[in-house]
Amino acid sequence: MRKPPIHKSLLNAFRGIFFMLRSERNFQLEVFAFFINIFLIFYLKLSSFDTILILIVCFGVLAAEIFNTAIEKICDIIQPEFDKRIGFIKDISAGGVILTVVLSVIVGILVYWKYIFV
Numbered sequence: 001m002r003k004p005p006i007h008k009s010l011l012n013a014f015r016g017i018f019f020m021l022r023s024e025r026n027f028q029l030e031v032f033a034f035f036i037n038i039f040l041i042f043y044l045k046l047s048s049f050d051t052i053l054i055l056i057v058c059f060g061v062l063a064a065e066i067f068n069t070a071i072e073k074i075c076d077i078i079q080p081e082f083d084k085r086i087g088f089i090k091d092i093s094a095g096g097v098i099l100t101v102v103l104s105v106i107v108g109i110l111v112y113w114k115y116i117f118v
């Protein structure tokens, strides 16, 4: 298959993100949390280093959610019926998202602590 031009590939990728925004509740919540962080970055005047830390963990969670959803969709195509193995794969995939969320909470507490309480 011929490779699509770069602008077409970008368009496809953004369509994927739009699909996530429209249909995935967890992703919507994580995008909401992302905008709260953007607000806090400006409101608390975070340093460049802390801003980068917050942005890395925010985008990490969003990317993990997207990969998790992709894995779930593939699972649903491969096996629409109940299957313990599919359940296990989906649980593992969801576990990956949880890990990124835990990291983001830890980083969030350590970063914002300095600006709010110190």
Ligand SMILES: Nc1ncnc2c1ncn2[C@@H]1O[C@H](COP(=O)(O)OP(=O)(O)OP(=O)(O)O)[C@@H](O)[C@H]1O
Binding pocket: 026, 068, 072, 079, 080, 081, 082, 083, 084, 085, 086, 087, 088, 090, 091, 094
């Ligand atoms: N085909 C299946 N066979 C067995 N268990 C399944 C199957 N589909 C889903 N499950 C179980 O239900 C859970 C939720 O799966 P579902 O596809 O509904 O994802 P979801 O509600 O979008 O979850 P998430 O919040 O992780 O995005 C899975 O983690 C798994 O334990």
